[in-house]
Amino acid sequence: MKLRYFAWVRERIGLAEEDVSPPNDVATIGELVVWLTKRGEGYAYAFENPKVIRAAIDKNHVRAEARIAGAGEIAFFPPMTGG
């Protein structure tokens, strides 16, 4: 599945997007964050406070409990500051 990162999540991880294949027991957004955190220092830094991280599946806002099965594109980003 494709992951996309924005703003300081992108900067801390050092990537704007990547393709990953998490194991089958990674079923929710929250579990995906835990799995990503183990991928390296940048990930650990980006997700150090998981509560502030927002996520979207296929361009729809979702919560940490959302299941990722069937997702085409998952995005992680900080709280939004548009307008």
Next chain:
Amino acid sequence: MKLRYFAWVRERIGLAEEDVSPPNDVATIGELVVWLTKRGEGYAYAFENPKVIRAAIDKNHVRAEARIAGAGEIAFFPPMTGG
């Protein structure tokens, strides 16, 4: 004192402004309306429903109880419909 009339008050009276000298016992806006009503049919028509008539003394909104002593210009008009 100078009186000014606007919108349908003006149309019913048939004047945009006039100078009047009411007797001394006409002390308030409400009493002035009663006095004006006796001046003719147009006035009676304009003030037939005194509750809807608004008044201003020297360009400030006032109520029927307001005293008219010392007033330079008194205006009567319908409820406002600007904007």
Next chain:
Amino acid sequence: MTTTIKLQREAFDVGGEIELLSKGRTDIGAVVTFTGICRGDENARPIAALTLEYYPGMAEAEIARHVEEAQARWPLLGVTVIHRYGRLAPGELIVLVVTASSHREAAFAAAEFLMDYLKSRAPFWKQVETADGKTVSKSWVEAKSTDDAAAERWAAPLPHREAAK
């Protein structure tokens, strides 16, 4: 605070007025405009035109007083109020309120406050011209109780919008 109040027969340019108020300034973060336009109907009947009458001198003074009140209530950086009078055809702009502030809450609240005021308390009167075939008839627009109610919601000692935040 930049304040502009104009009563005029002529049309006005919304974009130009925004620019006059905000160009070259870096303290303004939010500009709200309200533009009132002459509609082609009144109470579901088509109209030919609207004629606006006002009380010269009083209208300017009353608007200025309410702009001052808006300034006292919200941290404004600029206010423009333009109200036209005379005969206006459907589609023509009638009134413009522009409010500027560092943040949006003040700009929105002040614009609504000024419009609620203009609708029900400023000395303007609208006359409607309807044309049924060849007969032109004129009638004065009746004040709406909803406009009075809208104006009265600001009568509380604190603006309710700020209290809600």
Next chain:
Amino acid sequence: MTTTIKLQREAFDVGGEIELLSKGRTDIGAVVTFTGICRGDENARPIAALTLEYYPGMAEAEIARHVEEAQARWPLLGVTVIHRYGRLAPGELIVLVVTASSHREAAFAAAEFLMDYLKSRAPFWKQVETADGKTVSKSWVEAKSTDDAAAERWAAPLPHREAAK
């Protein structure tokens, strides 16, 4: 309903957008605009520029969804939302919301609703550049809890609202 949603690098013209939405129409009685401008300071510190990042595809879709929600809530005749991205200097316009209706209440409410939404829910992120002497430093703007609260005041249940919001 005329709906225009644009995400762009280029500047926009507020007066021109109002005209695009309302010109030649006689059903529109009220147009409200909100313009967000890049201020010269952030948290009382002078800034050199603002850089706006967004999530292409999601931003457009999310704005479109919220414009539809505004339409469902208020009798709107037109909505325009333009949001810029990229690097913007103080004084430059960032965002424009234009709402049109037959009466002012709907136009004001919808413009506030859309701005509250854009501030806290649309996938945009602002980075601030400060220049102290020769050192340029960049930092991401932190989300404001007041913006969340402003967005939440619209959360009253409506039949079509998704539980996720």
